[in-house]
Amino acid sequence: MAKLIVSKFGGTSMGDAACMLRSAEVAYRQSSSMVVVSATSGTTNDLIALGQTAERQSWGEAEALITKIHQKHLKIAKELKVSSANMQMLEQLIEEMSSLAKGVHLLKDCSVKAMDALMSLGERISSILFVEAMAQVLARHQSAKKAQWLDVRDVLRTDETFGKAKPLTNEILGLCQKHLAFLPEMKTVVVTQGYIGRTEDGMTTTLGRGGSDYSAAILAEGVSADVLEIWTDVAGIATTDPRLCPQARPINEISFKEASELATFGAKVLHPATLLPAIRKNIPVFVGSSFDAEAKGTWVRKDVDEHPLIRAMAIRKKQVLVTLSTPEMLHAHGFLFQIFKIFNDHKVSIDAITTSEISVSVTLDDSTLLNKKLIADLSEIADVHVEENLSLVSLIGNNINHTAGLGKEIFDTISDINVRMICLGASKHNFCFLVSEDKGPEAVQRLHKKFVEV
Numbered sequence: 001m002a003k004l005i006v007s008k009f010g011g012t013s014m015g016d017a018a019c020m021l022r023s024a025e026v027a028y029r030q031s032s033s034m035v036v037v038s039a040t041s042g043t044t045n046d047l048i049a050l051g052q053t054a055e056r057q058s059w060g061e062a063e064a065l066i067t068k069i070h071q072k073h074l075k076i077a078k079e080l081k082v083s084s085a086n087m088q089m090l091e092q093l094i095e096e097m098s099s100l101a102k103g104v105h106l107l108k109d110c111s112v113k114a115m116d117a118l119m120s121l122g123e124r125i126s127s128i129l130f131v132e133a134m135a136q137v138l139a140r141h142q143s144a145k146k147a148q149w150l151d152v153r154d155v156l157r158t159d160e161t162f163g164k165a166k167p168l169t170n171e172i173l174g175l176c177q178k179h180l181a182f183l184p185e186m187k188t189v190v191v192t193q194g195y196i197g198r199t200e201d202g203m204t205t206t207l208g209r210g211g212s213d214y215s216a217a218i219l220a221e222g223v224s225a226d227v228l229e230i231w232t233d234v235a236g237i238a239t240t241d242p243r244l245c246p247q248a249r250p251i252n253e254i255s256f257k258e259a260s261e262l263a264t265f266g267a268k269v270l271h272p273a274t275l276l277p278a279i280r281k282n283i284p285v286f287v288g289s290s291f292d293a294e295a296k297g298t299w300v301r302k303d304v305d306e307h308p309l310i311r312a313m314a315i316r317k318k319q320v321l322v323t324l325s326t327p328e329m330l331h332a333h334g335f336l337f338q339i340f341k342i343f344n345d346h347k348v349s350i351d352a353i354t355t356s357e358i359s360v361s362v363t364l365d366d367s368t369l370l371n372k373k374l375i376a377d378l379s380e381i382a383d384v385h386v387e388e389n390l391s392l393v394s395l396i397g398n399n400i401n402h403t404a405g406l407g408k409e410i411f412d413t414i415s416d417i418n419v420r421m422i423c424l425g426a427s428k429h430n431f432c433f434l435v436s437e438d439k440g441p442e443a444v445q446r447l448h449k450k451f452v453e454v
Contacts, residue, residue: 002186003226007032008194008216011041012233013290014126017079020133023290026231028137033183034190034223036152036216037130039122040076043069044209047097051118054101055110062101070094073125082132089128097121112162116196116206123193123212124151131191138189150190153198155179155222156215158205165197165205167218169277176222183223192219213271217285221277228278228285230270235289236298237262237269239452240313245445247453251312253299258311258396259285261430265351265394266314275300309406310397310451315440319351319390320367321420324382325359336360338381346374352392352423352432361421363392363434390420391440394432395447401428413450414443 007030013023014037027035039047046069054062077090100118104110110118127149134147155175158165182188194212197205207214213230220228237259238248254262256279263270269287278285279302288297329335339360343350348370352363360382364370367388378384400406401424410431411419420434435443 002031004184004186004223005030005032005227005229006034006036006216006220006223006225007229007231008036008213009038009130009290010212010230010232011038011043013231014038014040014130016040017076017133019290020076020080020130021137023231024130024133024137026290026293027134027189028141028143029293030229031186032189032229033186034180034192034219034225035130035134036192036194036212036219037123037127038194038212040072040126040129043072043122043126044119047119047122048115050097050101051104051110051115054104055108059102059105062105066094066098066101069097073129076129077132080129080132080136082129086128086132090125093121093125093128113203116162116165117204119206120193120196120204123195127191127193134189134191145187145189147189147191150179150192152192152194152196152215152219153204156197156218158197158199158207160199160201160203160205162203162205164208165199167197167207167214169218169221171200172218172222176219180223207273210271211273213274214277217274217277217283220283221281224281225283228283230274230285230287231290231293232269232287233289233291234269235292235295236287237300237312239311240444240448241268241315244315244441245448247448249452250296251298252296253301253304253306254311255304255307256300256302257429258398259300261394261427262312262314262396265392265396265430265432266316270300307398309399309403310395312396313444313448313452314394314396315444316365316392316394317437317440318365318367318388319392319434319437320364320370321361321387321390321434322364322370322378323359323361323385323387324378325385326382327358329358329360329382335381339378342374342377342381346371346377348374352421352434354421354423363390363421387420389437390434391437391443392432392434393440393443393447394430395451396430399428400431401425406431409450410447413446417443 009023050065131149157168157171194215242248263272285300350362422433
């Protein structure tokens with residue numbers, strides 16, 4: 001029986017007409033039933049700039065950005081010889097973009113809701129172009145399958161948290177059954193968008209930057225896919241960032257738990273939330289390069305054959321360490337609850353945490369989250385000390401918290417690098433610590449040489 005495969009292609013795989021045709025060939029060869037696409041490379045940034053420019057600058061500058069985006073996609077459309085119907089849809093989307101930007105300019109207000117509507121256009125435009133590329137490839141191979149465009153907002157229902165909307169799983173499952181029940185017949189390749197969704201009231205939302213992978217995983221769960229493929233510009237997941245460490249090696253397979261830790265703590269290949277739907281339905285995930293589809297790539301599965309102590313390393317820059325100190329914490333209950341409640345009220349996520357008798361230290365992923373009101377609220381219960389320009393280094397593997405002597409080997413390797421915080425014990429798959437940002441790359445390089453390059 002043929003497998004139902006959902007394939008996602010990132011922005012670089014959508015870069016131009018040649019990239020789109022290459023990606024369509026990959027989708028054809030993989031027998032994909034659904035293809036989820038990102039905006040063409042650089043377009044999301046251009047749309048963000050458009051919203052900001054329309055709000056603050058002259059309309060002429062905003063018009064220049066609209067023209068840039070229009071010409072970029074018009075060039076791809078002409079090279080693909082897009083049909084008149086799809087060309088009309090493309091022009092309608094460009095007109096929608098212009099109208100939204102004009103509204104922002106007139107109101108001098110680019111709300112998060114308005115920005116979501118603007119940013120959704122990147123994927124909506126690229127998918128119109130890609131469905132044409134997919135149809136051409138199917139015709140070239142004389143396939144009986146047809147390429148069909150789908151507005152993902154018809155199935156990907158979210159809450160109203162604009163800018164970083166939460167998918168509503170049960171509603172999505174029902175809508176997928178309603179709109180995509182024909183997929184198992186294997187007669188159609190559905191082309192749709194990542195990153196965007198729609199509220200119950202019909203408002204367009206986005207899942208946050210990098211959310212296209214997450215979208216694809218949600219859709220794979222919704223249609224009960226057998227495999228989820230993530231096609232990008234690198235041939236799978238490596239033992240660390242090759243730009244940081246040229247000796248980084250490709251990983252053939254990695255477990256869901258390891259990959260989740262790796263994505264959460266800095267690896268850029270997968271969005272941190274991507275694996276959650278795949279884990280729920282136990283859908284294997286393949287990560288490969290659309291530019292080198294013959295390369296092995298990486299399989300992410302529930303069960304793997306090998307369980308090395310250290311499989312990979314990640315680094316997350318621009319970390320903030322917040323230390324809260326008060327003698328009232330000593331032998332008192334409820335103090336941690338107060339801390340977490342304050343962060344929860346401000347909708348700020350904590351990454352790593354350590355405690356002592358009278359202090360608690362937590363890490364945040366973005367200094368912009370640490371606003372004055374949050375600090376003021378924390379200051380009501382403790383003295384607050386903030387340190388910035390730090391990097392979180394993580395070693396990902398197996399049985400890390402049950403391996404005697406590992407800590408000694410790690411800190412002997414970086415004995416002359418000051419460590420500000422250590423987090424160990426909560427997961428058998430992760431050992432992480434904070435160092436100054438300028439020492440982070442060196443720490444990863446030394447540890448990679450010690451544990452991986454052997």
